[in-house]
Amino acid sequence: MPLVTLSLEAGRTGEQKRQLANVLYEALRAAIQIPENDRFVAIREHAAGDLIADPGYLGVARSGHPVFVEITLRRGRPPEKKQALYREIAQRMSATGLVRAEDLLIVLHENDTADWSFGSGVAQYVEREQNEREQKEREQREQGRE
Numbered sequence: 001m002p003l004v005t006l007s008l009e010a011g012r013t014g015e016q017k018r019q020l021a022n023v024l025y026e027a028l029r030a031a032i033q034i035p036e037n038d039r040f041v042a043i044r045e046h047a048a049g050d051l052i053a054d055p056g057y058l059g060v061a062r063s064g065h066p067v068f069v070e071i072t073l074r075r076g077r078p079p080e081k082k083q084a085l086y087r088e089i090a091q092r093m094s095a096t097g098l099v100r101a102e103d104l105l106i107v108l109h110e111n112d113t114a115d116w117s118f119g120s121g122v123a124q125y126v127e128r129e130q131n132e133r134e135q136k137e138r139e140q141r142e143q144g145r146e
Helices: 014-032 079-095 124-145
Strands: 003-009 041-046 067-074 104-111
Touching (some): 014 067, 014 079
Parallel strands (some): 003 041
Antiparallel strands (some): 003 067
């Protein structure tokens, strides 16, 4: 369910962009156990100089080539899981040789199940939760009759 926006300088090949999207997906799977095939990534390319990050903020030595990763996902994960996700993304993206870990800025935007529609104008998570609630109520009524 996460929606990932990857903002980086223009100039990478389609294969390189796909590689970065893949390692982001793998990091999400490893660190916070998103479902298989839950892959939604928007890659936004910017002209050189259009992404600005202070070269030394909080003691991190950044180059002039920042990469911003914004992840929108459902709320509820503890800080330890988030920290694990940040580490996993930095490790996997830097292992590609395409991004320095120091140049990554990662931001999580949390929301609720009602804030998602995966197509057809339907809030699939809301419908699923409603169906599960109704099923549980039916089961409880049936148990009360026995």
